[in-house]
Amino acid sequence: xxxxxxxxxxxxxxxxxxxxxxxxxxxxxxxxxxxxxxxxxxxxxxxxxxxxxxxxxxxxxxxxxxxxxxxxxxxxxxxxxxxxxxxxxxxxxxxxxxxxxxxxxxxxxxxxxxxxxxxxxxxxxxxxxxxxxxxxxxxxxxxxxxxxxxxxxxxxxxxxxxxxxxxxxxxxxxx
Amino acid sequence: xxxxxxxxxxxxxxxxxxxxxxxxxxxxxxxxxxxxxxxxxxxxxxxxxxxxxxxxxxxxxxxxxxxxxxxxxxxxxxxxxxxxxxxxxxxxxxxxxxxxxxxxxxxxxxxxxxxxxxxxxxxxxxxxxxxxxxxxxxxxxxxxxxxxxxxxxxxxxxxxxxxxxxxxxxxxxxxxxxxxxxxxxxxxxxxxxxxxxxxxxxxxxxxxxxxxxxxxxxxxxxxxxxxxxxxxxxxxxxxxxxxxxxxxxxxxxxxxxxxxxxxxxxxxxxxxxxxxxxxxx
Ligand code: SF4
Numbered sequence: 001x002x003x004x005x006x007x008x009x010x011x012x013x014x015x016x017x018x019x020x021x022x023x024x025x026x027x028x029x030x031x032x033x034x035x036x037x038x039x040x041x042x043x044x045x046x047x048x049x050x051x052x053x054x055x056x057x058x059x060x061x062x063x064x065x066x067x068x069x070x071x072x073x074x075x076x077x078x079x080x081x082x083x084x085x086x087x088x089x090x091x092x093x094x095x096x097x098x099x100x101x102x103x104x105x106x107x108x109x110x111x112x113x114x115x116x117x118x119x120x121x122x123x124x125x126x127x128x129x130x131x132x133x134x135x136x137x138x139x140x141x142x143x144x145x146x147x148x149x150x151x152x153x154x155x156x157x158x159x160x161x162x163x164x165x166x167x168x169x170x171x172x173x174x175x
Numbered sequence: 176x177x178x179x180x181x182x183x184x185x186x187x188x189x190x191x192x193x194x195x196x197x198x199x200x201x202x203x204x205x206x207x208x209x210x211x212x213x214x215x216x217x218x219x220x221x222x223x224x225x226x227x228x229x230x231x232x233x234x235x236x237x238x239x240x241x242x243x244x245x246x247x248x249x250x251x252x253x254x255x256x257x258x259x260x261x262x263x264x265x266x267x268x269x270x271x272x273x274x275x276x277x278x279x280x281x282x283x284x285x286x287x288x289x290x291x292x293x294x295x296x297x298x299x300x301x302x303x304x305x306x307x308x309x310x311x312x313x314x315x316x317x318x319x320x321x322x323x324x325x326x327x328x329x330x331x332x333x334x335x336x337x338x339x340x341x342x343x344x345x346x347x348x349x350x351x352x353x354x355x356x357x358x359x360x361x362x363x364x365x366x367x368x369x370x371x372x373x374x375x376x377x378x379x380x381x382x383x384x385x386x387x388x389x390x391x392x393x394x395x396x397x398x399x400x401x402x403x404x405x406x407x408x409x410x411x412x413x414x415x416x417x418x419x420x421x422x423x424x425x426x427x428x429x430x431x432x433x434x435x436x437x438x439x440x441x442x443x444x445x446x447x448x449x450x451x452x453x454x455x456x
Binding site: 020022062063064065066067068071074075076077079080082103104105123125126127128129130131132133134148149161163165173174175 | 323446
């Protein structure tokens with residue numbers, strides 16, 4: 001059975017998700033990769049971050065290919081989540097996002113952070129960027145545009161297919 | 176001598192960059208369908224079904240299979256009766272990559288400096304080129320766009336010869352287990368055994384060039400390939416690392432003579448979107 005959920009996530013909605021569930025996610029999500037995580041951390045630490053409300057937001061670890069003329073976005077699958085692990089507990093504390101989308105396993109501190117905030121880690125299918133691009137109906141660079149593919153994009157998605165990899169109780173299906 | 180124009184190579188490389196990023200290597204589609212049959216859980220089946228759908232969309236709409244369109248890796252066989260007119264072969268390949276990646280809306284993933292600047296070169300150059308001279312008047316160019324996720328989980332070990340076959344097997348299986356879902360399984364695995372430090376890594380990459388389903392002509396290495404593939408699939412890592420029967424679609428071993436004191440082993444992993452295309456000029 002496929003569960004349908006939308007952003008921003010509420011704590012109740014997150015609690016209803018269990019590791020192993022297949023989910024279709026709709027609404028606004030934000031991309032961020034290594035460089036964006038580093039920059040966000042620096043901005044928050046120096047007290048100069050403003051502009052985007054990440055409360056209940058979902059962060060997607062993705063650096064898409066450029067959009068062809070007339071297209072919303074190019075290929076847009078997930079990148080390896082582990083590279084973001086070092087930044088996540090601090091940013092979850094400070095920015096209040098509840099969901100993350102990526103691929104591969106997470107560190108113990110990230111799992112603890114998910115439990116603490118009643119968050120969730122979704123896995124998208126790595127190597128399915130063409131399929132996922134069809135689920136993205138709007139895309140706009142909103143932060144760090146100079147980073148190109150690594151900029152923060154605000155995406156509007158419709159029925160983005162995901163798997164709950166780590167649920168709010170810390171149950172983890174990654175091997 | 177047969178003359179080939181610099182510009183002809185450039186334009187062949189440019190279109191190779193595009194086609195290799197939207198279509199799978201021969202045999203992978205069949206692997207998807209076999210995996211769909213073999214997998215038992217709804218999750219594993221749904222992942223493989225998404226891969227099948229992805230590959231259709233990529234091919235029909237000419238949108239890259241994956242947003243990581245890789246570092247551009249080339250294996251070239253240059254016939255000794257060929258003269259290239261108008262420039263160097265390596266420059267022609269680099270120019271073709273630059274045009275292919277910028278005009279083709281592929282992602283540039285190459286950085287100028289690994290440690291300090293890490294600045295994007297913006298056109299996915301420089302390519303990585305391995306050239307071998309062969310007899311004849313043909314130029315054969317094989318291109319594999321190699322993504323970071325799978326390349327990062329690859330490993331090399333200079334083993335003690337006393338480790339023997341068991342040591343090799345343990346190292347390969349441990350490398351796959353450690354990789355988990357990161358290299359986007361089901362993977363294709365290239366194993367290099369022998370040569371020296373750099374030669375062994377190259378053997379592993381060359382093993383990835385082999386046809387899906389092919390076996391090493393040496394019966395001992397053929398048996399080793401079959402045993403390793405079975406053990407890798409018995410790890411249960413499965414599609415995307417969420418458990419299942421298909422962890423690898425195939426595994427190839429290449430070997431070469433080595434120093435009497437050495438047993439080098441390298442494992443190069445590629446993801447389920449195994450991309451590889453060849454042009455002959
Ligand atoms: S490892 Fe995954 S994300 Fe990287 S190129 Fe392969 S399929 Fe794409």
